[in-house]
Amino acid sequence: MSKLKNKVAVITGGNSGIGFGIAEAFKNEGAVGAIVGRNQETLNSAVAQLGDNFIAINADVTNLADLERVFKETAEKFGKIDLIVANAGGGAVGTVATLGEADFDKTIDLNLKSVYFTVNKGLPYMNDGGSIILIGSNAAHRAYPNFTLYGAAKAAVIHFAKGFSSDLLDRKIRVNVITPGTTDTPAFEKFVPAEQIEAIKKHFASEMPTGRIGQPADIGKAAVFLASDDSSFMLGAELLVDGGMTYLSK
Numbered sequence: 001m002s003k004l005k006n007k008v009a010v011i012t013g014g015n016s017g018i019g020f021g022i023a024e025a026f027k028n029e030g031a032v033g034a035i036v037g038r039n040q041e042t043l044n045s046a047v048a049q050l051g052d053n054f055i056a057i058n059a060d061v062t063n064l065a066d067l068e069r070v071f072k073e074t075a076e077k078f079g080k081i082d083l084i085v086a087n088a089g090g091g092a093v094g095t096v097a098t099l100g101e102a103d104f105d106k107t108i109d110l111n112l113k114s115v116y117f118t119v120n121k122g123l124p125y126m127n128d129g130g131s132i133i134l135i136g137s138n139a140a141h142r143a144y145p146n147f148t149l150y151g152a153a154k155a156a157v158i159h160f161a162k163g164f165s166s167d168l169l170d171r172k173i174r175v176n177v178i179t180p181g182t183t184d185t186p187a188f189e190k191f192v193p194a195e196q197i198e199a200i201k202k203h204f205a206s207e208m209p210t211g212r213i214g215q216p217a218d219i220g221k222a223a224v225f226l227a228s229d230d231s232s233f234m235l236g237a238e239l240l241v242d243g244g245m246t247y248l249s250k
């Protein structure tokens with residue numbers, strides 16, 4: 001298992017859920033590098049599981065100076081970067097009637113502005129020929145109540161994969177986006193009272209064409225494909241890893 005042998009990766013939000021699933025999949029294919037988040041406890045536990053070839057960097061992806069530090073520190077430790085995964089995200093939940101300017105700014109800062117600047121700040125430290133993976137959401141394609149702002153930000157992230165690929169043709173850096181459907185991660189804890197989490201997950205699973213929600217490992221496998229030469233003819237593309245929930249009715 002060495003599709004990413006010695007490739008240097010930076011994975012934002014690599015201390016939880018989908019980001020950790022991607023970090024584990026990268027590690028299993030021989031990659032080294034950094035995971036990025038703000039929660040020191042989960043950073044410590046995640047990096048302990050990933051082993052000596054990964055470091056944890058405590059940084060806020062909405063802060064440009066933090067992002068600069070992330071890439072500088074990673075390049076100093078491992079050399080130039082081959083793979084960037086802009087995964088950190090999440091959203092304020094509410095409707096156009098309830099979310100005001102502060103929620104708007106927060107949601108766009110985290111889900112859109114941070115993606116732009118993760119790439120913008122990473123590029124000077126990146127090898128030509130590298131691969132950048134953005135994490136979208138099927139909320140970009142369907143209107144779910146209370147996820148309008150988040151869905152709009154993710155729709156723009158899907159455009160970023162095309163635009164960035166076009167911008168970076170001369171450097172042969174490919175940018176693609178993975179669109180997860182409902183995935184079993186600690187994000188549920190942010191939106192659902194603890195005692196309701198299992199029931200909500202069961203409900204989502206029953207609504208899925210596949211009869212189950214996604215696991216971080218499902219997204220990890222797709223990320224390895226987009227990071228490796230197996231996808232060398234793909235750029236500006238969207239890979240739906242959603243158990244069919246976006247386009248299939250049940």
Ligand SMILES: NC(=O)c1ccc[n+]([C@@H]2O[C@H](COP(=O)([O-])OP(=O)(O)OC[C@H]3O[C@@H](n4cnc5c(N)ncnc54)[C@H](OP(=O)(O)O)[C@@H]3O)[C@@H](O)[C@H]2O)c1
Nearest residue numbers: 013016017018037038039060061088089137182183185187
């Ligand atoms: N789970 C789903 O059903 C689902 C579906 C579609 C798309 N997605 C997308 O998948 C990505 C990962 O979500 P998840 O479900 O794995 O959620 P999660 O378990 O809550 O993980 C979110 C990650 O983002 C990091 N993060 C959040 N804000 C940050 C900030 N300002 N600076 C640095 N790191 C930050 C968190 O780390 P800290 O808390 O340590 O900062 C955490 O590692 C997100 O972009 C999400 O929108 C998820």
